[in-house]
Amino acid sequence: MKRPHMNNILDPPPGDAKPSLDSGAFLDLKKKSLSGMVALFIRQVLVKLIFFGGNIVLARLLAPQIFGIYAIVNFVVTFFSTFGDVGIGAALIQKKGDLSREELSTTFWLQQMLVWSVVVVVMLAAPLALKVYSTLPPVGVWLIRAMALSFLFSSLKTIPAILMEREIDFNRIAWVDITENLAFQGVAITGAFLGWEAWSFVAAAVTRGFLGAVLIYAFSRWRPSFHYRFESVKGLVRFGLPYQGNQILNFIKDAVAPLFVGAYAGAAAVGYLNWARNIAYAPLIISETFGRVAFPAFSKLQDDKALLARTTEHSIKIMSLIMFPIMATMIALGPELIHVVYTDKWMPGIYAFYCYCIPPMVVSIASPLYSAIMAQGKPSILLIISSLFILFEWGLGVVSVVLLGFTGAAMTQLIIVPLFTYFYKWILQKNNINIKIFINVIYKIVAVLLSVCVVVYMKKIIVVNLMTLAIMSLVSIAIYLFAMLLMERASLLEFGEYFKKIREK
Structure with a gap:
């Protein structure tokens, strides 16, 4: 038969x-998609195994309230960070044809201007979180400010990661993600043993962001140039704004x-x-x-x-x-x-x-x-x-x-x-x-x-x-x-x- x-x-x-x-x-x-699926799936499995192992240890060491404090701090920073992008990343992936050096460089500097603006706002507005969350301890203000650094580091990875995704090349992305998550869990568990409580998570997030930025540039040949011409990315912004608007609304949802x-x-x-x-x-x-x-x-x-x-x-x-x-x-x-x-x-x-x-x-x-x-x-x-x-x-x-x-x-x-x-x-x-x-x-x-x-x-x-x-x-x-x-x-x-x-x- x-x-x-x-x-x-x-x-x-x-x-x-x-x-x-x-x-x-x-x-x-x-062929590329299957190879990408394999690399990314292996990455995801390893990341989740790392997460599960670390989460079990942390769940036994820390009280639910500590997890809640970190979740609130992370939410506050993530909320502001959604405004630090105009969705150009998705537009670059979706765009037909090759991407010019001018488009990539302009996108990078445009995002950095937005990101630094958001970080400044977070630093200034952090004390307002205590008025919204009555159970957030005073140290929460500094937890929020420290978390903003992890957002800053993560933004540096955008363009190299996009170029890899466009080529459906997830092998290098997988190595970066696995290393980042090992670092996060290692620092968080160490901090929990040392009695750092919520600072354990924040220190882990900052370490993850910094290490990820260093690694992805080590794996990528792309470097930002000093080209900036907004007209070159107007079409990308028109696609990206509704996409990012959708991301913001999903976040609020x-x-x-x-x-x-x-x-x-x-x-x-x-x-x-x-x-x-x-x-x-x-x-x-x-x-x-x-x-x-x-x-x-x-x-x-x-x-x-x-x-x-x-x-x-x-x-x-x-x-x-x-x-x-x-x-x-x-x-x-x-x-x-x-x-x-x-x-x-x-x-x-x-x-x-x-x-x-x-x-x-x-x-x-x-x-x-x-x-x-x-x-x-x-x-x-x-x-x-x-x-x-x-x-x-x-x-x-x-x-x-x-x-x-x-x-x-x-x-x-x-x-x-x-x-x-x-x-x-x-x-x-x-x-x-x-x-x-x-x-x-x-x-x-x-x-x-x-x-x-x-x-x-x-x-x-x-x-x-x-x-x-x-x-x-x-x-x-x-x-x-x-x-x-x-x-x-x-x-x-x-x-x-x-x-x-x-x-x-």
Whole structure:
């Protein structure tokens, strides 16, 4: 019997029309994308392993309130930093053709002018944070000012990183990211042992930013010149402003926890929410990896809507196949995971953890849709949608927190993320890019429900410790794979072939 054709994430499904791109260029794009996916995925896995290891140690050493103080400080600096960019980075990645030295140099100096302006504002405005957050200690002012340095260092990496991403060259980026995160966790854990409390995180963030800037210039041949002509980047700014506006609105949309919860319920509540979100959202390394590669790769397919649609569907199929069982296992074993690994002092965050575990499943669908929209060069549409959803996020979030406590902030994600996904699909459909979702996820949902039921039953008859926790996790994944083998064998074999290609790379 003839073996069915196997695809990678950029292949159209069998039977579809041939790519309209030059076949050699398309094959080269696929090769670069797969190589980039491998490098970036390995990077993401290593970074998350470093994060998990460090987070477990820090969670055992520090109180939830310390995590909350750092989250608030980081939010304040990040809020101001969103105004230190005009979205030109995304515009440079999306732009067709080569980038001139004048465009790159002008972009660099324009961003630096914005960044230094923001840093000055942060230094002056830091004391106002004490008026917003009653539980923030006086030292919070200096924590905020110190964190601004990490933003300054990080801005220096923008152009070299963009040039690497345009070439879908994530190998060097991966080394920078891994080294940065090792440095962050090493400094943070050392500081926690020495009793630095919140300063542990801030010192780690500044170290990470400085080291990252040094490394990326060591790996890159590009250096800023003294060229500056704003007219050369006007077109990029026109694309970048709505894109950055969308980023700012998304940031405001997600600010319910650090802003409102921090002011209303205190730093400890923010600590529980951030902890729950960080753990539950850890598997999103898959969608993050995909998104960083898919944006430049999909941008090269933007003129062929049929090919872009089939490629997006194929991406949804692959991503959901991976994401669904991971999140289902985390939900089924949530209390045991907290008790055994993080200790019971984090148990008040269990319901927030449950709520945060559902959205990553939906993101495995939304992420390819988002990348397809961005590849069309229409960020203004996302700007409008983000503006509308801020009303939902804050309206539902504030009411939920007041009525249900800090867990209410997590509960809103069960509504917001599916709504985003629906609107992304609607936007693509309006642009004659029709994406089928239901047929690509229904069997995975059935398999997930089956695996969860088995694990819940096992918990009733097994004493839970670190070893049995690992065993039940493996059993959950095994049941899911077996169910998928019975219901959707072709997809499982396809993923196996894809994984084989990644392993070879």
